[in-house]
Every structure is written in C-alpha cells, then in structure tokens.
Amino acid sequence: MPVPLALEHLGPENPETVAARDLVARRRVAVTQDERRPDGLRLLEGKADGKPVSLVLDADGRVLRGQCNCSHHFKSGVRRGPCRHLQALRNAALGGVTMSTLQKWFEFLWN
Numbered sequence: 231m232p233v234p235l236a237l238e239h240l241g242p243e244n245p246e247t248v249a250a251r252d253l254v255a256r257r258r259v260a261v262t263q264d265e266r267r268p269d270g271l272r273l274l275e276g277k278a279d280g281k282p283v284s285l286v287l288d289a290d291g292r293v294l295r296g297q298c299n300c301s302h303h304f305k306s307g308v309r310r311g312p313c314r315h316l317q318a319l320r321n322a323a324l325g326g327v328t329m330s331t332l333q334k335w336f337e338f339l340w341n
C-alpha cells in the first residue's frame with residue numbers, strides 16, 4: 231500500500247528557492263519584459279536584487295534557459311537548479327503565486 235510522504239522525508243528546502251521567495255517578498259524584483267511566444271514559450275527579462283536577469287520558461291513555468299551574472303549561475307547554470315535571481319524573476323512574473331499543493335497548481339493553470 232502507498233505510504234503518505236511526510237516533510238521529514240523530503241529534507242530541507244533549497245536555499246536558492248528560499249532566497250528567491252524572500253527577494254519577491256521584499257520587492258527586490260522588477261520585470262521589464264514579459265513576452266509570450268506562439269510556440270508556448272515565455273521570455274522574461276528584468277532585475278532581481280540589482281542583477282540583470284533573463285530567462286525562458288516553458289508552458290508549465292519551468293526554467294529552460296536563463297542568464298544571470300551571479301556566482302551560482304556562473305558555476306552551474308541551471309543544471310543544479312536556477313539561481314535565486316532567476317527563480318525570483320519567474321515568481322514575480324507569475325504574480326508571486328506559490329504552488330504549495332497540486333490542487334493550487336491545477337487551479338492556477340486551468341482558471
């Protein structure tokens with residue numbers, strides 16, 4: 231039988247994700263360009279914590295490519311997860327919506 235997954239099994243949250251939410255909450259993010267392409271991709275540009283950032287999202291809001299001049303992005307790009315600046319820009323463009331449950335995610339996409 232399936233066993234419910236508890237938060238203790240997941241481990242701590244990624245520090246970059248926590249910092250991204252903090253940047254949005256402190257209003258340190260500005261979206262300067264938000265373009266939706268016919269192929270479903272979304273191009274975003276702006277500033278997060280004073281750093282110029284740009285990224286490409288797929289139709290589900292997943293980061294496909296990004297550009298930032300912080301050390302996290304310089305070392306690993308998006309291979310080890312997007313940096314706090316890219317995540318903050320995405321979160322700000324999505325209106326600060328957090329998808330804490332699967333139900334909220336479906337409501338966001340279908341409404």
